[in-house]
Amino acid sequence: MGEIHSEVIWEKEEEEKEEEEQAQVDIWKYIFGFVELSVVKCAIQLGIADAIEKHKKPISLIELSTTLKCDPSYLNRIMRFLVHRKIFKTIHNNHDTYPSYVQTPLSRRLIRNGEKSMTAFLLLESSSVMVAPWLSLSDRVLVNGNPSFEKVHGEDVWRYAASNLDHSNLINDAMACDAKVIVPAIVEGCSEVFDGLGSLVDVGGGNGTTMSILAKAFPWIHGINFDLPHVVDVAPKYDGVEHVAGDMFTSVPKADAVIIKWVLHDWGDDECIKILKICREAIPKEKGKVIIVEAVIEEEGEGKHNNYKDVGLMLDMVMMAHTNIGKERTLQEWDYVIKMAGFKALTVKYINAVQCVILASC
Numbered sequence: 001m002g003e004i005h006s007e008v009i010w011e012k013e014e015e016e017k018e019e020e021e022q023a024q025v026d027i028w029k030y031i032f033g034f035v036e037l038s039v040v041k042c043a044i045q046l047g048i049a050d051a052i053e054k055h056k057k058p059i060s061l062i063e064l065s066t067t068l069k070c071d072p073s074y075l076n077r078i079m080r081f082l083v084h085r086k087i088f089k090t091i092h093n094n095h096d097t098y099p100s101y102v103q104t105p106l107s108r109r110l111i112r113n114g115e116k117s118m119t120a121f122l123l124l125e126s127s128s129v130m131v132a133p134w135l136s137l138s139d140r141v142l143v144n145g146n147p148s149f150e151k152v153h154g155e156d157v158w159r160y161a162a163s164n165l166d167h168s169n170l171i172n173d174a175m176a177c178d179a180k181v182i183v184p185a186i187v188e189g190c191s192e193v194f195d196g197l198g199s200l201v202d203v204g205g206g207n208g209t210t211m212s213i214l215a216k217a218f219p220w221i222h223g224i225n226f227d228l229p230h231v232v233d234v235a236p237k238y239d240g241v242e243h244v245a246g247d248m249f250t251s252v253p254k255a256d257a258v259i260i261k262w263v264l265h266d267w268g269d270d271e272c273i274k275i276l277k278i279c280r281e282a283i284p285k286e287k288g289k290v291i292i293v294e295a296v297i298e299e300e301g302e303g304k305h306n307n308y309k310d311v312g313l314m315l316d317m318v319m320m321a322h323t324n325i326g327k328e329r330t331l332q333e334w335d336y337v338i339k340m341a342g343f344k345a346l347t348v349k350y351i352n353a354v355q356c357v358i359l360a361s362c
Contacts, residue, residue: 039081040110041126044119046070048079048088049103049110058091058100082107120177124170125318129153129160133321140320147324156324162230172231176209178262182293182353183213189351193291193359194218194257201226201255203248203279204263207235214259215240224253248275252282261293262355265315268325269337276341276360285362292338292358296348297330308354315354334358 043049051067052059061079065072079101082088088107090099109118124130133148140148149157161168186193194200194214201224202211208225215223219240225232229245237243244253249271252258258279264272279290295312312328319326329337331348338346343360350356 036085037122037126039078040087041122042078043082043087044110044112044122046078047112048082049107049114050112052088052101052103052107053111053114058102060100061098064101116181118177118181120170120173124174127167127170129164129167129170130322137317137321148321150324157322158228162228165230165234168230169234172207172234175206175262179206179209179213182261182351182355183210185351185353186293186357187214187217190349190357191217193289193349193357194221197221197256199224199255200257200259201244201253201282203252203258203260203275205261206231208238208241208243210259210261211241212238222255224255226253248278250278252278254282256287257283257289257291259291259293264292264337265294265319265328266323266326268327269333269340271325272337273340276338276343280342280362283362288362290343290360292334292360293355294334294358295328295354296334296356296358297328299330311354 046068048064048068051064055063055067059067061072061076064070064079065075068075076098079088083090083101086106087104087110089102089104091102092099108114109116110122111117112119132152136146136148136151139145139151147156149160153160155163161171194217197218198220199222200211200214202208202214203226205211205225205227211223211225215221215238221240223238223241224244225235225238225241226244226246226248227235228247232243232245235243246253248263260275260279264275267275276290280288283289295308295315297312297316298309316328319328334348335346338358338360341360343362345361347359347361348356349359
């Protein structure tokens with residue numbers, strides 16, 4: 001028994017030693033946590049991924065620096081950092097002092113107008129307007145604390161965007177960027193939710209990107225893109241899409257169904273219930289449905305959507321920093337707001353994205 005006890009103590013000591021050694025490394029990730037965001041933003045602003053894509057073959061440091069009009073010694077250090085994080089890959093040639101660079105699936109998401117580009121989202125989140133509230137996050141957590149964004153900018157994010165159109169455009173571009181990724185995943189993963197619909201209204205649809213993609217996928221549906229006047233006023237025209245200005249807290253255009261994507265997480269439970277009640281009034285009483293596209297935070301032990309669990313938890317922190325009362329929700333929390341809004345049932349469909357499709361039925 002004594003030998004077994006000693007072995008257990010030894011294993012525990014070894015485990016604690018390993019944890020201590022790992023902590024000594026990991027703490028630097030948090031000290032310099034802003035570095036990755038800053039360097040990736042730098043890569044977007046320089047157009048590194050775009051230049052490599054246009055080159056059509058591996059590009060040397062000298063070729064890349066000439067194309068971008070960059071100092072090769074500084075650019076080499078930037079590329080070394082990005083290659084280490086597997087954003088770009090290198091190919092070594094025997095006769096070259098420096099390696100040549102090629103794209104990866106990750107770097108292609110940094111091409112400004114690429115099919116899977118996420119640059120607009122990154123440029124929004126790395127803007128000085130959105131970074132500043134993070135520095136006041138602790139004030140939000142305190143009892144009777146102040147919303148971080150409002151403390152820094154004097155008003156909430158929506159009022160700020162309404163009076164600062166450059167920032168409003170950043171938000172719209174970021175939401176359009178997300179729509180180009182999430183909406184095809186919805187069409188591929190659960191197209192049946194659009195069966196039998198003659199009309200569909202996108203509540204908080206931004207510049208109409210979501211509805212434009214759905215209108216192409218389901219051309220028999222009359223699409224209505226609904227958002228605030230200052231958003232709709234600058235929205236481009238799309239075939240099969242009608243832009244309507246208004247306030248979702250007052251009324252929503254009538255349609256066979258409502259889709260509401262990444263809107264409800266900006267608000268508290270009471271506001272979500274109010275929005276959903278208004279959405280329910282806009283659809284047929286018997287067969288109407290609301291298609292909610294949001295993250296579902298998994299509780300411990302759940303693993304249905306595990307690839308994106310960490311992203312969902314980060315999004316919850318984003319809601320805390322950038323909204324007054326918004327949050328990401330667990331399935332139980334979604335069930336509560338949906339049922340309180342008068343819907344009889346909900347169904348969750350998991351797709352290849354951080355968001356899920358939550359179908360609220362009358």
